[in-house]
Amino acid sequence: MKEKYGPIFTLYFGPHPGVVICGYKAVKEALIDQNDVFGERGDYPGFLNFIGEHDIAFTNGNNWKLRRRFALLTLRNFGMGKRSVEERILEEAQFLIKEFRATNGSPVNLTSYLARAVSNVISSIVYGSRFDYGDKRLKAITDSIFNNFNILSSMWGALYNMYPELMEYVPGPHKKMWRNFQDIYDITDEFIEHHEKTLDPENPRDYIDCFLMKIKEVKK
Known part of the structure; x- marks a missing residue:
């Protein structure tokens, strides 16, 4: 063309x-x-209708710029792009090797193993801790992301992004997206509640602690 x-x-x-x-x-x-x-980014209903306008990937404007600047600064402080995050990756690689050895050479689907390893590196920065590979919460997070990307990259996702108002009334796999997003929200809510109870402003442990501190600062 x-x-x-x-x-x-x-x-x-x-x-x-x-x-x-x-x-x-x-x-x-x-x-x-x-x-x-x-x-600026164009409208992407497949995410915006579920995440809202408070993310750093699909929104625009001054609030987005503030959130993005805060996110990049905080992630760098926790080692993104530095040697300290390399140590987290190397540590997670050892857990991954242990999981591979436990299969005793039998055929496995590597996708789920690698997805959980990557998610654990991110979780250690965002939540302050990694998950055991058998943890149902880790499986729920990786499955939800995987399933939603499958839906959004299919015909159903394309139709939803073209005709979001119409597709709200049409049955199909796209109806499962909200449930998938909600699974991640529910798990994150548990971590946020725990962080609120145990927050020490002098010693932020992870991204959630820093975000809670920023909220208090903005409220003032």
Whole structure:
């Protein structure tokens, strides 16, 4: 299509126009040279209708900039991009090797093992602790994310993003997305409640502690 229409053309996804940018030069001009103009994200109902407008991946505006700046600074303080997070990864790799050895050479689906290993590295920063590989909460988190990405990358996800109002009345796999998101919310709520009871402002343990402290600071 680039050969026929040039490096920039429009495709309609249902009623929504989408601009396609092809080639290094055009992409650099839009996303680097003029990122203030073209840096905002478009509507993505598949996430926004369930997560709301408080995340750092799919929203825009000043509140998003504040949340993103806070998230990057906090994650760096806990080792993201530094040697300290490398130590967490190496530690988790040992747990992963132990799980592999426990299979005694029988065929296994590596996807679930690797997903839990990655989730545990993230959990150690966000929740302040990793999960045992047999923990039902870890399985619920990884399964929910995996299932939602499967739905969103399918025809049902595409239709939901094109016609979200209509698809609310249509039965299908997309109806399971809310339940999957809710599973993660429920687990996170337990951690937040525990953190609120045990918070020590002088010694923040993880991302949740820092976020709770930031909330108190903003309220003042």
